[in-house]
Amino acid sequence: KNEVEQSPQNLTAQEGEFITINCSYSVGISALHWLQQHPGGGIVSLFMLSSGKKKHGRLIATINIQEKHSSLHITASHPRDSAVYICAGQETSGSRLTFGEGTQLTVNP
């Protein structure tokens, strides 16, 4: 069974802080998605990674294929970044996603 584990489950930060959320995944996952979900809301795709590093605005995502580990970084965090961030693995044998438990991020002003 493919597994995705992320940490921490909850994260509280002060505005302006640098934030890191980590994700580990098992064999059988070929790509890693980072997603954002607001309370009661839909899911927004932030990044899809199969190697290296991607950057979009204040968000940076990295992946280490050998270690089966990915990180999502938020620079200069802002209260509007408060949301649940989810790491999801895309299976090698198909396209279904296996979701991590999510990280509830709260950024205080």
Add this chain to the structure above:
Amino acid sequence: AAGVIQSPRHLIKEKRETATLKCYPIPRHDTVYWYQQGPGQDPQFLISFYEKMQSDKGSIPDRFSAQQFSDYHSELNMSSLELGDSALYFCASSLYSVGTAYGYTFGSGTRLTVV
């Protein structure tokens, strides 16, 4: 830019009733996925379709069925609804090429409440 459109946004049904959820993928996307997210839970994969054929099947109850039509939109049909079916149902679409799903995009979800 066009996104994945789901309808309805909210749906309230009674036990044992039926419900139909619709998903319209991004233009030119050929694959549709359905996920179920119960209260406080991670989304769980239900089923997917590629080029109108079922491509993968997850934890979809036998009471549920789905299909993808010629215009690539998909419908999830749910019968004999139970209280436990109350959840947020997400649809996602992608373009499948060379063994990889590109442009994975989620809809806003349909919140189903069974009373």
